[in-house]
Amino acid sequence: MRVVVTGAAGFIGGHVAEAMSGAGHEVVAVDALDRSAAPDAARDNWAALADRPGITLVESDLATDDLTKLAEADAVVHLAGRPGVRSSWGPGAVAAERDNVTATRRLLAACQAAPPGRRPRVVVASSSSVYGSAGARPHREDDPPRPASPYARSKVAVEHLTARAVEEGLAAVTLRYFSVYGPRQRPDMAFHRFIEAARNDRPLPVFGDGGQSRAFTHVADVTAATMAAATADLPPGTVLNVGHPEPATVRDAITLLAGLLGVRPRVREHPPAAGDATRTWADTAKAERLLGWSARIGLAEGLADQVRRHRDRTEHAA
Ligand SMILES: NC(=O)c1ccc[n+]([C@@H]2O[C@H](COP(=O)([O-])OP(=O)(O)OC[C@H]3O[C@@H](n4cnc5c(N)ncnc54)[C@H](O)[C@@H]3O)[C@@H](O)[C@H]2O)c1
Numbered sequence: 001m002r003v004v005v006t007g008a009a010g011f012i013g014g015h016v017a018e019a020m021s022g023a024g025h026e027v028v029a030v031d032a033l034d035r036s037a038a039p040d041a042a043r044d045n046w047a048a049l050a051d052r053p054g055i056t057l058v059e060s061d062l063a064t065d066d067l068t069k070l071a072e073a074d075a076v077v078h079l080a081g082r083p084g085v086r087s088s089w090g091p092g093a094v095a096a097e098r099d100n101v102t103a104t105r106r107l108l109a110a111c112q113a114a115p116p117g118r119r120p121r122v123v124v125a126s127s128s129s130v131y132g133s134a135g136a137r138p139h140r141e142d143d144p145p146r147p148a149s150p151y152a153r154s155k156v157a158v159e160h161l162t163a164r165a166v167e168e169g170l171a172a173v174t175l176r177y178f179s180v181y182g183p184r185q186r187p188d189m190a191f192h193r194f195i196e197a198a199r200n201d202r203p204l205p206v207f208g209d210g211g212q213s214r215a216f217t218h219v220a221d222v223t224a225a226t227m228a229a230a231t232a233d234l235p236p237g238t239v240l241n242v243g244h245p246e247p248a249t250v251r252d253a254i255t256l257l258a259g260l261l262g263v264r265p266r267v268r269e270h271p272p273a274a275g276d277a278t279r280t281w282a283d284t285a286k287a288e289r290l291l292g293w294s295a296r297i298g299l300a301e302g303l304a305d306q307v308r309r310h311r312d313r314t315e316h317a318a
Contacts, residue, residue, distance in 0.1 A: 001025045001026070001074040001075060001231070002025070002026045002028070002072075002073045002074050002075075003020050003025045003026070003027050003028070003073060003074065003075045003076075003077060003230060004027075004028045004030060004070050004073040004075070004076045004077070004120070005017040005020060005027060005028070005029050005030065005077045005079065006030045006031070006062060006070075006076070006077070006078045006079055006080035006103075006107065007030075007031055007078070007079035007080030007081060007125075008027075008029030008030060008031050008045075008046075008049060008057075008079070009029075009031035009033055009036060009042035009043070009045045009046040009049070010031065010036065010042065010045065010079060010080070010186070011041075011045075011180070011184055011185055011186045011189075011219065012079050012125070012177070012180060012219060012222060012223070012226070013029075013031070013045075013077075013079040013080065014045040014048070014049065014184060015182075015184070015219050015220070015222075015223045016077055016079060016223050016226050016227065017029045017049055017055060018049070018052065019223045019224075019227055020077075020227060020230075021052055021053075021054045021055050023227065024054075025054075026054060026056075027054060027055045027056070028055075028056050028058055028070070028073065029046075029049050029055050029056065029057050029058065030058045030059075030060050030062075030070060030080065031046065031059065031060075031080065032059065032060060032061035032062065032063075032080070033046060033059060035061060035063075035080075035082070035095075035099055037082060037083070037084065037087060037095075037186070037188065038186055038187045038188065040187075041184070041186065041187055045184065058070075061103075062080055062099075062103035062104075062106055062107050063098050063099060063102045063103045063106065067106055067107055067109075067110035068110055068113070070107065070110060070111075071110045071111045071113065071114040071119070071120060072114070072118075073120045074120055074121065075120050075121045075122070075123065075230040075231070076107070076111060076120045076121075076122045076123070077122075077123045077226060077230050078104065078107055078122060078123065078124045078125060079125045079226075080099065080103060081099050081100045081103065081104075081125065081158075082095045082096045082098075082099040082100055082151075082154075083127075083151070083186070084151060084186075084188060085129055085149045085151045085152065085273065085275045085276055086188075086207075086273045086274075086275075086276070087151075087188065088149050088150040088151035088154070088275075089149065089150060089274060089275070092150065092151075093150035096150050096151050096154040097150075097154055100151075100154040100155065100157070100158055101154050101157045101158060101161070104124065104158045104161055104162070105161050107122075108122065108161055108162065108165040108170065108172070111165070111170055111172075112165055112168060112169070112170050116169070119169075119170060119171070121171045121172070121173075121230065122162075122165075122170060122171065122172040122173070123172070123173055123174075123175060123226060123229045123230050124158060124159075124162045124172060124173070124174045124175070125175060125177060126155045126158060126159050126174050126175065126176045126177070126239075127151075127152065127155045127176060127177055128176055128177065128178040128179070128215065128241070128243060128277075128280045128282065129147065129148075129149065129151060129152035129155060129275075129277065130145045130146075130147055130152055130155050130156050130159065130176065131143060131145065131146060131176075131277070131280070132145075132146030132147065132148050132152070132277055133146075133148075133277040133278045133279050133280070134277070134279045134280055134281040137281075137283075138245070138281040138282055138283035139241065139280070139281055139282060139283060140241075140283045140286075141176070141239045141240065141241060141283075141286055145159075148275045148277070149274065149275025149276075150275075151275070152275065159174055159239070162174050163237060166236045166237040170236065171236045172236060172237070173229055173234045173236065173237070173238040173239070173240070174238070174239045174240070175225065175226060175229055175239075175240055175242045176239065176240065176241050176242060176243075177217065177222055177242050177243070178214070178215035178216075178217050178241070178242065178243030178244065178280055178282050179214040179215060179216050179217060179243075179280065180217050180218075180219050180222050181216055181217070181218060181219065181302060181303070181306060182218045182219035182220060182302060182305060182306050182309075183219065183305065183306055183309035183310070183313075184219075184309075184313075185219070185306065190250065190253070191253065191257065191303065191306055192310070193205055194253075194254060194257050195257065195261065195306070195307060195310050198257070198258070198261045198263045199261070199314070201263075203266040203267055203268040204254055204257075204265070204266065204267045204268070205267075205268055205270060206250060206254070206267045206268070206269050206270065207269075207270050207271070207272055207273040207276060208250075208269070208270075208271075208272035208273070208276070209251075209269060210249060210250040210251035210254060210267065210269075211249055211250075211251060211278075212249065212250055212272075212276065212277070212278050212279065213247040213248060213249045213250075213278075213279045213280070213281070214247055214248065214249075214250070214279075214280050215243035215244050215245070215246075215247045215280050215281055215282040216244060216247075216248055216253065216299055216302070217242065217243050217244045217282075217295055218244075218295070218297035218301075218302035218305070220297060221242075221244070221295040221296060221297050222242055224293060225240070225242040225287060225291065225293045226242075228291045228292070228293050229291060232290075232291055234290055234291070235290075238290060240286055240287045240290065240291065241282045241283060241284050241286065241287060242282075242284075242287060242293075242295075243280070243281075243282025243284060243295065244282065244295040244297075244298075244299075245282055245283075245284050245294070245295065246298075247279060247280065247281045247282075248299050252299070253299060253303065254267060256299060256300055256303050257303055257307065260303060260304055260307045261307060
């Protein structure tokens with residue numbers, strides 16, 4: 001199968017491109033490296049992909065370039081975008097609109113413009129942030145959206161664009177990822193920042209009191225769900241939660257990380273970030289039923305993996 005992976009220089013996109021190529025698919029990796037919020041990490045990921053056989057690298061900005069060629073594929077896995085709730089306030093809202101909404105609108109239009117019968121299946125990345133905070137039960141896919149930040153609103157818009165493309169005949173599905181972590185996590189994300197702070201003997205920076213809980217999901221589980229969605233015959237328009245079913249608090253995660261890093265858990269509290277959910281919680285019954293997928297990696301195992309790979313990389317780079 002020929003698969004286009006957008007955002008392939010990113011955290012999740014890099015893992016998906018590698019795994020797709022490892023499974024024998026022909027991969028076209030697409031990214032506009034200078035649109036990354038973490039350009040150094042993007043360049044490292046890109047260089048690592050360049051060393052792999054079976055992956056063609058294409059630098060392209062989905063918000064401005066001609067995308068006709070990208071539609072010449074069996075599947076398009078659309079992971080490019082501007083992630084992050086905190087960075088989407090103020091001037092960040094413009095980047096969220098451009099790289100999430102405009103980029104997705106143009107990519108979907110290019111896929112729809114392919115001749116019928118040769119249109120790719122499309123998998124679109126959305127986010128648990130479309131739900132806002134969970135109450136007394138996990139978020140289900142048919143819950144009404146309650147976006148609480150420009151980022152979350154941009155993802156609601158991405159979902160609407162995808163639903164409209166489906167009405168017009170495109171075989172697209174949407175995956176709502178929940179707080180993804182693991183090797184090569186984006187440098188702005190909590191666990192990466194905690195590991196770096198501990199290695200430099202600084203207190204761990206926490207937004208709020210650490211009591212907020214998240215469905216932390218290891219990137220290997222996210223990659224498995226994404227690959228399954230790109231290869232399975234899901235009904236067009238399907239929306240699936242991709243999250244670990246057992247949420248944990250940030251405080252729990254810090255305790256685990258401190259143990260793994262051999263440090264005393266020392267935190268510095270920052271004011272809670274505007275738009276951050278107090279709790280995310282994934283109901284994954286639908287993904288289990290339609291995709292045969294459920295998250296397998298628990299937080300202790302997953303964090304041990306992230307810490308080990310973080311150490312390997314930084315020691316190798318030193
Ligand atoms: N990481 C998470 O916890 C998480 C959770 C929910 C949803 N998501 C979504 O999953 C997707 C991937 O997230 P990630 O953490 O890997 O992000 P990332 O920032 O690591 O990767 C995104 C990549 O997209 C590229 N990009 C941005 N704008 C582009 C454009 N206009 N044209 C081409 N490439 C462009 C960037 O250069 C970057 O390499 C995003 O859509 C994000 O919103 C991520």
